[in-house]
Amino acid sequence: MIVETSAGLYCETGGFHIDPWLPVDRALITHAHGDHAHAGSRAYLCAAAGETVLRRRLPGALIETVRYGQRLRIGDVDVSFHPAGHVLGSAQIRMSSRGEVWVASGDYKRAPDPTCAPFEPVRCDTFITEATFALPIYSWNSPSAVIDEILAWWQRNRLDERPSVLFCYVLGKAQRILAELRARADGPIHLHGAMWAMTEAYREAGLALAAADRVVEEMRGKALARSLVLAPLSARGTRWMKRLPGASDAFASGLMRVRGVRRQRAFDRGFVLSDHADWPALLSTIAETGASRVLVTHGWSDALARYLAETRGLETGTLRTAYEGEAGELTAAPADDAGGEAR
Numbered sequence: 001m002i003v004e005t006s007a008g009l010y011c012e013t014g015g016f017h018i019d020p021w022l023p024v025d026r027a028l029i030t031h032a033h034g035d036h037a038h039a040g041s042r043a044y045l046c047a048a049a050g051e052t053v054l055r056r057r058l059p060g061a062l063i064e065t066v067r068y069g070q071r072l073r074i075g076d077v078d079v080s081f082h083p084a085g086h087v088l089g090s091a092q093i094r095m096s097s098r099g100e101v102w103v104a105s106g107d108y109k110r111a112p113d114p115t116c117a118p119f120e121p122v123r124c125d126t127f128i129t130e131a132t133f134a135l136p137i138y139s140w141n142s143p144s145a146v147i148d149e150i151l152a153w154w155q156r157n158r159l160d161e162r163p164s165v166l167f168c169y170v171l172g173k174a175q176r177i178l179a180e181l182r183a184r185a186d187g188p189i190h191l192h193g194a195m196w197a198m199t200e201a202y203r204e205a206g207l208a209l210a211a212a213d214r215v216v217e218e219m220r221g222k223a224l225a226r227s228l229v230l231a232p233l234s235a236r237g238t239r240w241m242k243r244l245p246g247a248s249d250a251f252a253s254g255l256m257r258v259r260g261v262r263r264q265r266a267f268d269r270g271f272v273l274s275d276h277a278d279w280p281a282l283l284s285t286i287a288e289t290g291a292s293r294v295l296v297t298h299g300w301s302d303a304l305a306r307y308l309a310e311t312r313g314l315e316t317g318t319l320r321t322a323y324e325g326e327a328g329e330l331t332a333a334p335a336d337d338a339g340g341e342a343r
């Protein structure tokens, strides 16, 4: 049902691509992260819940939407979108044709997230899964425990009159943190300019987030000394940081599970908070789908494919894609306070 092409995963029976990285006629989009939603295609289809964020990502694009669970006939395929629990509007795409069912997961997680509908297990014959954190070392603590750690770190810095700069993804992670902090924040929160548009898109979509102001040029000296400032990792080490003298910096990512990465990048703190499934959740999710064949896209794909073949007796394979996973953030080029990049 799905084959690899130079433009992305292609469904010939339906005549559409899923998350193509080159322009195509018809693109079905699992979610609005930059490595999954590329500009230039003639028409896009996404879950209705993700419309506001996808429109921010692809201004001027022809975007159609479908409600979670609603069936559409595209070519010879019955298509439906189901919650993936990854970011606002993220979806798994179910495809059914001639008695065969495939599900392309996009990115997903099983941990609770107040900004998106929880992952819905969908039975299928073939499951296309991500593998961003598909190693046994990756297992997550509960998000509420991580939020407790963030609050304690911020409070400690406030007492010392040091700004707390928390680096995180522009789309998804930042808004998830703001939603978690809504009832719990006890100090001012500020956003790097690159966080602004996507956060507004979440508010427009009706999400309840903690109040936050934008960091502006005039804020110097002690202006942000009590603030929690959310910023993209690409702002680290740029001139933008000059308005945050003495700041303590931290990174919120599943990558912070690995002490070596934390140390090598010299963050004051690392908070293990991911929008991807951890190792136990990947395995339990794959089992829940009932799939006899699993195709693995980005991340530790070979490791996961091999493990599933050897221990579960599943038919497995890997698919070559241009998706980056969470590691992309660490290698991204530095950028000053622009509106653009939002992975």
Ligand SMILES: [Zn+2]
Pocket (backbone or CB within 6 Å): 031, 033, 036, 086, 107
């Ligand atoms: Zn993603």
Ligand SMILES: [Zn+2]
Pocket (backbone or CB within 6 Å): 033, 035, 036, 106, 107, 130, 298, 323, 324, 325
């Ligand atoms: Zn991805």
